[in-house]
Amino acid sequence: MKALEISRITFSYNKHADKSVAEAREYALRNFSMSVEVGQFHALLGPNGAGKTTLMRLITGQLRGYEGEVIVFGHKNSDKRALSNIGYAPQPVSVYTTLTALENLRVFGVVAGLSDEKIKQRSEEVLKETGLLPYAKKSVSVYSGGMLRRLNLAVALLHSPFLLLLDEPTVGVDPQSRNHIYETLAKMNNEGVTIVLCTHIMEEAQRLCATVTVLDRGSEIFSGYMKEIDNLEKFFLERTGHGLRDD
Amino acid sequence: MIEKRKYQTVFRRFKELFRKEILVLLRDRQTILLLFFMPAALIFFLSLAVGGIYSDVMVGRKVQIVVENQSGLPKANLLEEKIKSSELIRPVERPPGIENDRIFDYGKAQAIVIIPAGFDTGDNPVEIYFDPVIDVGYKIAVRSLITSLTAEVVMGIDNMDAVVANLLIEKTAPNKKFPDPLQQTVPGFAIFAMFFIAIPMSVGFLREKRDGTLQRLFTYPVGTNLIILGKFVPYYFINIVQFVLMLLIGVYIMPAVMDFSLRLGAHPWHMLPITLVVAAAATGFGVLVAALGRTPEQSSTLAATSAILMGAFGGIMVPHFFMPMFMKKLAMLSPMYWAHQAYLDVLLRNADFYIILPKIIVLTLFAAVCLYIAGRKIKWM
Structure with a gap:
């Protein structure tokens, strides 16, 4: 296959x-x-x-x-x-800029069909992998271009x-x-x-x-x-x- | 069991999309100002400003009048006494050395009544001078009052109202014809603000499209209809919250700052179906603007201009009963007119539901037409 x-x-x-x-x-x-x-x-x-x-x-x-x-x-x-x-990271950074990274991951996690526990666990993992864990609760509006790109990727990785x-x-x-x-x-x-x-x-x-x-x-x-x-x-x-x- | 789990998943996704939309909206201070503070401020200031103008003017405000008795004879004295004791009038003294026209220039009085020498003998009539800018309603009221009191004195009648009571009975129940300031402004500006939902709604939609977040949602195994509902239902909910808040302001806050309180009429629960369809009409209008706009800036201008125009000729900014016949007919093109009249039916006219129903149908049709056009025009990708 x-x-x-x-x-x-x-x-x-x-x-x-x-x-x-x-x-x-x-x-x-x-x-x-x-x-x-x-x-x-x-x-x-x-x-x-x-x-x-x-x-x-x-x-x-x-x-x-x-x-x-x-x-x-x-x-x-x-x-x-x-x-x-499929996990998809589109070319434009497609995240909600008025939400925090964690809130963004929750939205896409629920839409992807993950349970609350799974979202919590995977959010921590993908934020760690993308180096964003310290900024997890900060509004995405204050992120730099690089951080936004990494969050864009983190969303794509969330549902494994x-x-x-x-x-x-x-x-x-x-x-x-x-x-x-x-x-x-x-x-x-x-x-x-x-x-x-x-x-x-x-x-x-x-x-x-x-x-x-x-x-x-x-x-x-x-x-x-x-x-x-x-x-x-x-x-x-x-x-x-x-x-x-x-x- | 599988079906139940499926519905739970669908509901959970909807709940999250709903929550997201509300969070995004609540974190935008401009939107909060626009949707909640703007109508509250309009209700507050305009109710105070128009208080007494198109409400019960005879009670709401007294006209300042200089009454001068140049005769000093019994009939003239009686007339002076009757005028000065009228509830409509607050007698003021002519400031020394100021002539009639100057009194009005200085704003010391709105009218001058002179009872000349020779009044008692019928040689000279009573003279009335009005401030040129006095409201026409006050002018007519003062003229009627002075005429009536003069007739009482001249004809030797103690109380003209008692005499006329057998000839003329006013059948209009109190509070049935014209709204008081709060009955006009509370539903009026609540409706106005509800239609302003089109701004955050369309701007948010187009921004999500531009940023790609909307398209991103479609890459997940989730139904298109759910995403659409999750996108627009929160605004319907906010519309209802807007109305309830404005109603609470009218009932509980405004009486603390002015003499009026919002009277809800005999069937306040009729406001529930009205609010549900007004919210549907406002949300439908928002979806239409979102579908027609190409950029957030364009949709924002379109939404604001349309809402202001609908408010202007729909009887929100200028009360419908003040309008000339042509404008009254034009007002019927505005959904805000139907919404406002439906609320006035409840607050003012104690109307039965079948009276309100045609207005509810018009608003439902407006919402359906908006959604239909939007459905054909909107591009989700």
Whole structure:
């Protein structure tokens, strides 16, 4: 059984997109497939607008109305069992800024279906793992950018998911927080958690991830083992081009 | 057993989403000011300001009048005595050396009554001078009083009211026609504030969308309807709390600072179904604004402008009975008009439920239309 299997996904934000039109930009994802083995640390790379965030939102059930199939640990992602296996840290820091870290974790813990005791126990664990335990009762509004990113990750880890989807989890944070986040992720992966990491930081993707998928303009352009690639950044630019992506 | 556990889980999730929404709201001081202190302050200051204007004016305030008897003969003396002993009037002395117009300029009196020499013989009539800015209601009342008292003296009648009592009987029960200040302001500004819920509601919704917290909730194995209910039901609850608090202020706090207390009418429990539908209308309006706004700033402006306009022509800011006919008809476009009239039915007119029911139906329809349009327009992602 694979942790994640995506088969021939086609999706457009424009509901009236004409399939017969061969204009690729009509589609955020076009006939895209990808699979991730259980326990893998997988990099999902692509230039801006390639469709990475769309793919994450689609896997987590936020976007509907697509063609193809998304299977998470043997269950379609429309199945609640699939969603309960996923921990998702979105690209924007998605926490309630007027609440404390503990209150945030409680909200998401209850919504995830954890018991009160479990929430208490796991909150302490994830806050410890992310270095936020001393600030657990402080309002999130006073957190620094790095702390917010770590809390964003802590929420994703709270319900002990088997598949972790991280959409640029270190964007805009200092090297200290970044290292802390990646150490936490490496530890989680060693414990058997499957991780799909979306990032623009190539060195870290190469250092942490065993497999990689590169997508561009909604389609897969490479999928394979990281060890096959000497210099990921060079490889990435060769495959996706040097032109600016402002569209 | 499994079903029971399922419902318990659903309820627990709803409770947590509800709690979260309330916590977020209560930690926003501006929202607290807007939803609770603004209506309380409006009730407090406007009730004091308008006290006596459109309530029972004859009792609420006395008109200061200079009464000058230039005759000194018996009939003139009797008229002077009758005028000065009237409950409507507080006689004041003309300040020395100040002419009629200057008295009004200085605000020393609102009217001057001169009983001239020759009044007793019927050669000269009584003269009345009014301050040009005196309220029309007071002017008419003073003129009627002086006319009536003059007629009593001239015709030798002891008490005109006793004579007229056999010819004219006032059938309007007291407190049935116009609201007293608290009956106008308490439900009025409670309704006004309830519709202001659209601001925190829409701003909160759009902020959650912008921050991604709303989308994040959808990534959990939880029903969409539960998230929607958890997002909007707390505001419905707050609407009800707002009304109850304003009612308590009217009943228990305002009597301590002014002569009025909020009279609840013969069927105060009729306010319960009214409040439930007014809260639904206000919440529905909030959902509509949330659906139509694209940014928190845009929705905040839209909500505030709409609420103020609905209040202005809905009879909240200017009492409905003061409005000209055209404005009275226009007022019916505002849900606040229907809400206010429903409360006035209870507080003022002691109305039976079937009188209130059409207003409740209009408000329910307003809520349903808002929710229907919002349901078609709203984007959760």
